[in-house]
Amino acid sequence: MGRLMEFWGFRRHMGRLWTILYLSPEPMTTTELAETLQLSSSAVSLSLGELVHWGAVRKTWRPGERKDFYQAESSVWKLVRRVYERRELNLIREAIEAFGDAQRQLDESRSQLGGEERRRVDYMHKRLSRLSAVSKAGERLVGLLVAGRMINPADLQSSEEEE
Amino acid sequence: MGRLMEFWGFRRHMGRLWTILYLSPEPMTTTELAETLQLSSSAVSLSLGELVHWGAVRKTWRPGERKDFYQAESSVWKLVRRVYERRELNLIREAIEAFGDAQRQLDESRSQLGGEERRRVDYMHKRLSRLSAVSKAGERLVGLLVAGRMINPADLQSSEEEE
């Protein structure tokens, strides 16, 4: 799980910590976690905090106990969905914006150019439109995924068919 | 695109190079690319090579010209699909294997344990089964994506419903 998480753009330790908690029938303390994974307490604090931020781990208390206890959110699907919702969707939206900005910049310079250069700018403009179209199709697709609705990958394919 | 690619686990330069080529009506040489992006020739060579390996860029020639020319594969969907096929699917499969290995290791030690410890091992075993189930549902889902078939995210959800 550590490698998987790392690949997915998170800290490796986040995966390791979550797994330990997921496999434990009881909530655990930071001390136990640090011992199990041979990590310093600061490393545990950092990664655990991020896990809590992503909702992958929950803090719990025990009557009488002074230390915090942690337990894993056990629905992987819920977690995946949350990441796609918060992170991937944003990423796609930023990209779409960037493509639009680029096109506007091209529009501005276009009038001052002539012949060869203008044809080049027009070409770039057309390509950016296609990138936008694909991105928007991707955005819709991820949106459906997050909503748990059926997805048709053919939509993505057709979004960049030559006109 | 550089940031997007980086986020997706590739070199940033790969995204930048691909974009320049994608926006160019003509194939380009390594020299032009290095100039445009202010990169050393070795950096261009390295990242371009990887792009070619992933099928995101194609080498072409021009009669009479000594240098190699490169052009971008222009179907983004094709590229995404290839990455999921080659990389993400493998990753999931490795994870599934790892979960199985872990379970087998638990099976081995189980007989030598008693009471409390055995209950703990049984719990971990059950959790690993659930991770396997989710992973297999994910594998099927990505498989469908790659094949361009309809996907139902509800399958993932139901793969980890309490029994």
Next chain:
DNA sequence: ACGTCTGTTCAAGAAAATTTGAACAAACTG
């Protein structure tokens, strides 16, 4: 209120990655 226990933050050090220039290899030209 004081001392102790817990968790977080920070800056310094360690580790990992990227980048580069130089050396090498391969292909073409005259």
Next chain:
DNA sequence: CAGTTTGTTCAAATTTTCTTGAACAGACGT
């Protein structure tokens, strides 16, 4: 075949990211 041009590989150097221990802050019990 010698001399260019082009492309790749490698190790050193730089940059970036992680990790750690110490300092800090908060909460609790006595």
